[in-house]
Amino acid sequence: MSAIETGAYRGRRVLVTGADGFIGSHLVERLVANGADVTTLALYNSFGQHGWLDELPEDVRGSLHMELGDVRDTTHMRRLATGHDIVFHLAALIGIPYSYVAAQSYVDVNVHGTLNLLEAVRGGDIGRMVHTSTSEVYGSAQTRPISEAHALHGQSPYAASKIGADQMAEAYARSHDVPVVILRPFNTFGPRQSERAVIPTIVRQMLDPACENIQLGDLSTTRDFNYVGDTADAFVAAGMTDGLTYGEPYNTGTGVETSISAVVERLTTITGCNKPVMTEAMRLRPDKSEVRALIADASRLHTATGWAPAVDLSEGLARTVDWWQQRISSGNLRRETNYAV
Numbered sequence: 361m362s363a364i365e366t367g368a369y370r371g372r373r374v375l376v377t378g379a380d381g382f383i384g385s386h387l388v389e390r391l392v393a394n395g396a397d398v399t400t401l402a403l404y405n406s407f408g409q410h411g412w413l414d415e416l417p418e419d420v421r422g423s424l425h426m427e428l429g430d431v432r433d434t435t436h437m438r439r440l441a442t443g444h445d446i447v448f449h450l451a452a453l454i455g456i457p458y459s460y461v462a463a464q465s466y467v468d469v470n471v472h473g474t475l476n477l478l479e480a481v482r483g484g485d486i487g488r489m490v491h492t493s494t495s496e497v498y499g500s501a502q503t504r505p506i507s508e509a510h511a512l513h514g515q516s517p518y519a520a521s522k523i524g525a526d527q528m529a530e531a532y533a534r535s536h537d538v539p540v541v542i543l544r545p546f547n548t549f550g551p552r553q554s555e556r557a558v559i560p561t562i563v564r565q566m567l568d569p570a571c572e573n574i575q576l577g578d579l580s581t582t583r584d585f586n587y588v589g590d591t592a593d594a595f596v597a598a599g600m601t602d603g604l605t606y607g608e609p610y611n612t613g614t615g616v617e618t619s620i621s622a623v624v625e626r627l628t629t630i631t632g633c634n635k636p637v638m639t640e641a642m643r644l645r646p647d648k649s650e651v652r653a654l655i656a657d658a659s660r661l662h663t664a665t666g667w668a669p670a671v672d673l674s675e676g677l678a679r680t681v682d683w684w685q686q687r688i689s690s691g692n693l694r695r696e697t698n699y700a701v
Contacts, residue, residue, distance in 0.1 A: 370395030377401045378450030380411025382553045386592040399425040431473030441480035447489045459518035470521035478532045491529045493544040505657035533607025546613035546656040550588030551683035566633035575640040579621040582653045584613040587676035590669040597665035613656020
């Protein structure tokens with residue numbers, strides 16, 4: 361939970377890039393609930409769709425200023441950001457497997473896109489930017505838990521692109537006094553997450569009658585899983601708390617390390633599924649690219665903002681399963697774009 365009081369954003373003009381995505385759409389809901397005047401940016405498409413924002417409650421959706429665009433467009437980002445008090449930058453290419461075959465696109469979106477937002481904030485008299493990092497920048501844990509002082513290791517092109525984006529944020533804070541906070545979430549899960557991530561992949565296969573077995577990758581890796589509502593609260597705290605150090609990262613995580621095999625066991629109990637679990641070669645990362653373990657030390661963020669996770673893994677998994685059950689029973693299934701967090 362965040363120490364930010366309800367209504368703290370009242371009267372604040374806020375821009376959220378990547379608002380059409382998983383975490384972005386939850387953040388938008390939190391900001392509206394806190395009284396913010398929210399402008400959302402979704403990746404332009406010819407259908408005029410705004411991703412998960414199109415499925416938010418009407419009272420939330422009706423209060424938004426929804427824009428379509430692309431963070432790679434320098435002029436558009438400068439024009440769009442002008443006049444806002446806070447910019448939350450979540451737009452990114454995030455699928456690790458695709459980064460192995462299309463690395464340049466990750467640099468274009470994640471590094472150049474971030475640069476465009478930093479330039480917009482630099483020249484736009486904007487009070488603060490919150491840049492989204494990822495625990496993947498650490499690579500496999502060399503120490504447990506992982507603090508912000510842990511070395512950075514780009515074990516995939518995706519991770520390397522996010523390291524580059526983080527370094528641009530740090531450089532702009534130091535070189536140009538850009539007020540940018542780097543928020544570094546560990547593995548977030550919950551409703552609206554696409555099947556590119558492991559938990560929705562497991563849940564979908566357990567619940568879908570068309571799946572005779574559950575095909576997964578390496579079950580021995582460990583992660584620090586965080587419910588999406590808690591991650592959204594961390595963003596809310598990072599956007600308003602005084603005293604945060606610009607250009608430096610803040611981890612968000614539970615400090616609890618859980619193996620993928622343990623997640624499968626918990627979901628088996630929740631769903632009552634008895635399907636066999638099989639290893640699918642195409643789901644395995646290259647040996648030197650696999651991140652074996654991630655576990656967060658989020659004490660720095662807690663000390664600075666009062667933020668702490670409120671939903672444990674079991675409760676978060678139960679909520680996620682309930683969401684998927686409703687989607688499957690209604691036949692209302694969709695895949696989110698890969699271009700948003």
